Amino acid sequence: DSGVTQTPKHLITATGQRVTLRCSPRSGDLSVYWYQQSLDQGLQFLIHYYNGEERAKGNILERFSAQQFPDLHSELNLSSLELGDSALYFCASSVGGTTGNQPQHFGDGTRLSIL
Amino acid sequence: GIQVEQSPPDLILQEGANSTLRCNFSDSVNNLQWFHQNPWGQLINLFYIPSGTKQNGRLSATTVATERYSLLYISSSQTTDSGVYFCAVNRDDKIIFGKGTRLHILP
Numbered sequence: 042d043s044g045v046t047q048t049p050k051h052l053i054t055a056t057g058q059r060v061t062l063r064c065s066p067r068s069g070d071l072s073v074y075w076y077q078q079s080l081d082q083g084l085q086f087l088i089h090y091y092n093g094e095e096r097a098k099g100n101i102l103e104r105f106s107a108q109q110f111p112d113l114h115s116e117l118n119l120s121s122l123e124l125g126d127s128a129l130y131f132c133a134s135s136v137g138g139t140t141g142n143q144p145q146h147f148g149d150g151t152r153l154s155i156l
Numbered sequence: 157g158i159q160v161e162q163s164p165p166d167l168i169l170q171e172g173a174n175s176t177l178r179c180n181f182s183d184s185v186n187n188l189q190w191f192h193q194n195p196w197g198q199l200i201n202l203f204y205i206p207s208g209t210k211q212n213g214r215l216s217a218t219t220v221a222t223e224r225y226s227l228l229y230i231s232s233s234q235t236t237d238s239g240v241y242f243c244a245v246n247r248d249d250k251i252i253f254g255k256g257t258r259l260h261i262l263p
Contacts, residue, residue: 043200074251084242086251097249131199141246142187147199 044068047132047148055156059120062151066113066134072096073115074135074145075107079128090115091138119153127155158183160245162254169233170262177228177257179243186246188219190228193256194239202228202241233261 044067052060066073075087077100086099090109101107104122109115119126129152133145159182169175179188187206193199203210203217205226210217214234219226230237240256 083255084244084253086253089249099250129197133199140249141189141244141251144189144201144204146201147191149198 043146043148045132045134045146045148047130047151049151050149051152051154053154053156054122056122056124058122059118060122060153062117062119062130062132062153064115064117064132064134064148066115066132067146070134070136070146071113072135072138072143073109073113074133075101075115075117076131076133077128078131078150079125081125084131087117089140096138097140122155124155127153129153157250158185158245158247158252160243160252160254162241162243162257164257165255166258166260168260168262171233171235173233173261175230175233175259177230177241177259179226179228179254181224181226181245183224183247184221185224188221188226188246189244190217190226191242191244192237192239193242194236199242230259233259235261235263237261 046065071092087101089097107117129150131150133147135143137143161180190202207221214231216229242256244253
């Protein structure tokens with residue numbers, strides 16, 4: 042058990058809809074990362090938050106947004122969903138604030154299926 | 157941007173065999189990590205290794221940053237080692253993953 046909690050585990054929705062994925066980091070970790078894993082694109086870094094502030098952006102679409110709340114949990118919002126957004130979305134957490142410069146611990150992921 | 161290439165793409169071995177997985181990157185990086193994705197889809201951090209050598213049980217990793225590659229060694233393979241191994245590099249606040257090496261250990 043990594044200590045990182047992601048909900049829901051599975052999500053099925055239709056094109057054009059909006060969903061919110063939630064992540065609670067390990068106790069003591071201040072950084073939260075979001076990743077997308079799809080068959081087409083492989084694993085892609087989306088965004089990094091540290092202690093409530095955005096630290097780095099990767100290949101995150103404009104239809105996607107994220108935030109980290111004062112209790113350090115994070116939410117990834119996906120809107121105007123398209124078939125190509127079907128993927129496994131991972132959250133990871135780490136202690137420090139410099140992007141990618143510490144070991145990361147992953148949640149089990151949310152599998153999003155767009156019908 | 158930085159290119160990350162992993163080889164081989166697929167590897168099938170008998171239980172007990174040793175293996176070496178390679179990760180090449182096209183430019184200097186701030187750090188490198190190795191991950192294992194098990195058959196159930198869980199991602200596990202194996203090594204955070206921007207340079208040098210680290211060992212953890214039957215696994216070890218070496219990164220030669222000046223030559224832009226990293227190696228992951230797995231000794232005495234077990235069926236639980238099956239899955240996909242990814243390396244990921246970080247530069248300029250961007251994290252880039254390789255496509256992975258799919259390892260299948262036969263009992």
